Amino acid sequence: MSFEKPAVVIDSGSFNIKAGFACDNHPVSMFRTLVGRPNFLKGGYGREYYDVYIGDEAAAEVMDLEVNHPVVRGNIENWDNMEMIWHHLFYRELKVAPEDRAVILACGATSTMEEKIKCCEIFFETLNCPALCIQSQPVLSMYGSGTTTGICVDIGYDTTDIVPIFEGGMVKYAHLQTGIAGFQISKYLKKTLEERDLLKNNLSLEVIEDIKKQYLYATTNCAMSINKKIYKLPSGEEIDVSNETFMGAEFIFQPDLLDDNGKKCVSLHDAVITATLKCDAELRLELYNAIVTCGGMATVPGINERLQMEIQDNIKKSVTILTSTEPYAVAWLGGATFAGLSDAKSLWIQKKQFEDYGEKIIKNKFM
Template identity: 65%
Template sequence: MLFDKPAVVIDNGSYSIKAGFACDNHPVSIFRTLVGRPSYLNGSYGNKYYDVHVGDDAIREIDLDLNHPVVKGSIAHWDDMERVWHHVFYKELKVAPEERGVILACGTNSTIDEKVKCCEVFFETFNAPTMCIQSQSVLAMYGSGTTTGICVDIGHDTTDVAPIFEGKMITYAHINTGLAGSQIENYLEKCLAERNLLNEFKSSIDIENIKKSCLYITKNGAMPIKNYIRNYKLPSGEKIDVSNEAFMAGELIFQPDIVKGEKTSFIPLHEAIVTASLKCDTEIRKQMYESIVPCGGLSMVPGINKRLQVELECSISSPFNILSSSEQYAISWLGGATFAGLSETKKIWVQKKQFEDYGQRIVRNKFF
């Protein structure tokens, strides 16, 4: 370990924040990336005292305006993001930020300006002694035990396919498929609305819960007779049949045009992987195929890795290997914990004194 005390590892997800210590093998805390303020304020946050709710507390409370600080992998609302980080240190981890190094996992599309701003917040507001900012895709490779491969990050509002070579992302080969968890939810909502179920059970149906509990993907794209039925249980105990919706929503990841019945801008997952690999130099393509790493919340959908195996076998003549894990949803965080403990990464960290002396120049040099 590079520090007297284990570093804090924070994975900034659009859907959820994962936070913990580099000495652990699992995040201490996972909570929704949400900030809620009383709706009666109507967006006017004056000098009067009011409670601000962060994370899962914001969901449980009523009459709140909810804000998502991270949108499509980038920080969109800095004041709220700062509140989330404050919540991480003082409420979830219960540690003083000035006593801990911080490794921050940012989105694949994170700009250098965003990284500079992150350093400003952590060094000037939280007084952190040192920090390192790395892409979630890069850290996912470390979390899978390698530094070269293709990261397939299937998240809430972005799906990023990013080739990584020796711990660096090949940015020109990065592909966003345009389809992620939020688009799946929109499709489910549309289908249920067409059956008039949303009007009938408006306050009882949780689209997000249907996605989590009912969605599945078959190996060959055929609807199975056995175990085909998918029922969603309402709070009242009544069940509704969502078999067709659950099957078709899963197929959307691999056959978006067929499912939607029209030409879409979505890129099928397996095609995105092939295209990203073809953008890389021929000499390193074989190494890329040796470690295809699915991660993110939607990568936990039952059957997705088996289907990906079948689709890639039809598209790639070279041997390839999909690295599966029971903790694909947290693999970027696990990679951050691994990264923090490697002595060879010490030169990549930025010290507070360095930031005070050189400003954004040191950030641009180390986190380009």
């Protein structure tokens, strides 16, 4: 399906939302999936005028705001706030009118049909988009890596999804979640630094996320000495985070080390192997030859090498991990690629079709 103007590609993640135009090779806008309102209102919205903070503005004022994450574990839970974020995205970030642009929307691996129907209602009835295509993030991540068959290993902020993909379709019965993601690691960092009384008055989500982003690393040799890591707090004080940054990534491969209130978690490599074994035997070799790592936590140095080593040690066969310099944007890039495929034209819904057929066409297109 051809459009007069490049389609808008939106990947609404639990931590960040990525958006841009299908003609580009990188998202134009990326900001926190966050909405904040003044906490002095205490939920009494609508009684007086107040400012609503969206994205990074909300993150910067988090101590003075009542914040909400509309996307939780890949699913949209607060539709009013999500609609505000999309509106902000078009008019303030991309600076385009939604009625002029077709949209490709990346949804979570566990997204329900009800969620897809609600997305269509907002994009067609509220934003007046001319056409919409909804595809799962794991499928688009495979397109973004140049293949249509493999295993998507999406290590996000609050969920890690292992999803086998066969010829552009999810093998849903083989989908697994490990129970360990960026949120659990952030929680561990915060807890240990608080116990050591290192954060003091500088405790904030941004400090924790900055430590995680800058210093976390995975190693292929757990017996090696821990690399010394020093972090400079906003106050100027320097703290030693060597042990925390080593253990943070180690939990992904040894979840038993993490005390998370008895929650049962699975190591990343075990989840990949189990998901593969759930698929047909003749498909497994092809899956192992295209393991795609993506999501914010996939940026951790050494994580791909460690994952490859652990899988190969267990199955006694070589595997191939398709890496990217920007794994957090792989699903978005896949959406941009998908928008240009002539074979994908049958998967778009036009506004006129939605008005004529409603939920029926959504179920036919986006099952």
